Amino acid sequence: MAKNVAEIIVDTLVRAGVKRIYGIPGDSIDPLVDAIRKNKEIEYIQVRHEEGAAFAASVESKLTGNVTACMGTSGPGSIHLLNGLYDTKMDHAPVVALTGQIESDMLGHDYFQEVNLVKLFDDVAVFNQMVVNPKNAGYLIWRAIYEAKTKRGVAHLNLPVDILRMEGEEYEGTFEVNVSYSVNVDPAVKLINESNNPVVMIGGGARGSAELLNEFAEKIGSPIIYALNGKGVLSDYDEKVMGGIGLLGTKPSVEALNKADLLILLGTSFPYVNFLPKDVKVIQVDTNPENISKRVKVDVPLVTTVEDFLKSIVGKVREKEEKFYVKMKDSKEKWFNELKKVEEDNSTPIKPQKVAAKLSEIFTEGVVVVDTGNVTMWGAGILKLLVSSVSYFLHG
Incomplete structure (x- = not known):
């Protein structure tokens, strides 16, 4: 018919x-x-x-x-x-x-x-x-x-x-899009092996690559910071994860960037360039070539998926004996202890940080929706997500 x-x-x-x-x-x-x-x-x-x-x-x-x-x-x-x-x-x-x-x-x-x-x-x-x-x-x-x-x-x-x-005509085109990105990661391997304090910054493009990302960051000893849409890719409780950056970020993230000698951007086009270091080598991985070097000067540009990049490079980089994220441990603990003072404040009216902290304890799986405004700060900086959680931030 x-x-x-x-x-x-x-x-x-x-x-x-x-x-x-x-x-x-x-x-x-x-x-x-x-x-x-x-x-x-x-x-x-x-x-x-x-x-x-x-x-x-x-x-x-x-x-x-x-x-x-x-x-x-x-x-x-x-x-x-x-x-x-x-x-x-x-x-x-x-x-x-x-x-x-x-x-x-x-x-x-x-x-x-x-x-x-x-x-x-x-x-x-x-x-x-x-x-x-x-x-x-x-x-x-x-x-x-x-x-x-x-x-x-x-x-x-x-x-x-x-x-x-009106009567129309159907079209039987395929919807399957199977794309495999093959890139030369050797220049990136060289920069990583030469670095002492590499920092990985992730965005939404890293979603779905948690296991590989964790293995890669552990091997090169890198702290991980995230853009807002990268929150929840890895657990906030992971010792390598320093938190966000910028106005919605954490002090450990700022310190890690200040000490970095290599910045590895994975699936992010983070717009707030004034928070990024200016005199470090940069590796950028993105599927959209328009995003390469849009924010910072990039030394090794790679147009590929984060997953394909990690699969290609994790077996090639040398494992670092001294892990930069371990050096950041005291800074992270100090920062979260400062936050805890506010989160445990029992004064009235109730502090919004206390609500976000309590949600961190009871929310283990599902969807987080955070509106725009002050709540974005509490959701980004105070709320801690497990990797099993799915975070979505409506930040306009």
């Missing part, structure tokens, strides 16, 4: 592994809502505001690593998606945004809720198209999902409501 464009879009999302789509119904996306109703393998989650739909899709993508989806109706409904989609863009999460549009034969008539959404979404999206021919709809939804997945960003499709109702 022939499918209309809306059904093809929903079926393709399901084939790509999308489990939920977030949004608010509206006239121009009613065919999509109906297609979701007919398909039993995808869940429609109605939010109270389209901004929340985009944020929900963004967070789900960041927590799972999967492509997710959100949608808004024509005009203001879709415009409301933008704030949440910029969160997606900044954190490089793969999200498909579906926006409704007026009937195609009324475009250019200044019709009710007619907005040039393709132009409006141009800055936020890695892929940005209007479906103007139903025969091309199957290809474009496949392409949107594929671009979101490979470029890790927002893929936007603008959908005139009459096109959604």
Whole structure:
């Protein structure tokens, strides 16, 4: 039986592994809502505001690593998606945004809720198209999902409501993206072996590589500091982990950086460059070549995944007899003893640090969501996570 464009879009999302789509119904996306109703393998989650739909899709993508989806109706409904989609863009999460549009034969008539959404979404999206021919709809939804997945960003499709109702053509493209990065790590090995005080700094790109990262840092004796989205990659209780850096950081992290003679950046594009050392050698590992040397001068740039880098290098570097992280032990203990004085303060009103510290004791697994503001400081600096925890920080 022939499918209309809306059904093809929903079926393709399901084939790509999308489990939920977030949004608010509206006239121009009613065919999509109906297609979701007919398909039993995808869940429609109605939010109270389209901004929340985009944020929900963004967070789900960041927590799972999967492509997710959100949608808004024509005009203001879709415009409301933008704030949440910029969160997606900044954190490089793969999200498909579906926006409704007026009937195609009324475009250019200044019709009710007619907005040039393709132009409006141009800055936020890695892929940005209007479906103007139903025969091309199957290809474009496949392409949107594929671009979101490979470029890790927002893929936007603008959908005139009459096109959604028309019979379309499916496209059987693959969604599998198997990329293996092979790089020459010998220059990095040389710098590491020559260093006395190497420091590893991790970001979200290191997530999923905890075991290899722990083995690597132990072998080279490196303290580990993290950008905000790198919190929870390794346990905060690990003796090598010094904490965060910058305004949300710790004194041991600052001291480690001040004493470092080599900085190894793994999956991070940490923007606050004034907190980074200026006169040290730098190794940077990132899948996006645009991030290399964006913040600091890099001596050994490596465009690869953190996992592939660690697999390639952990067997080549020499184990250091004197571990730099061991030298930082007293500094870390002193810092946490200072924090403990505030965390154990029983005065009223209750100190927020006390709440964060207590959560550290009872929270062993799950998801942490921290809003923007002073709470970000308490969540980043006081709350300690086990490696089994999943941390997500909404820091805008």
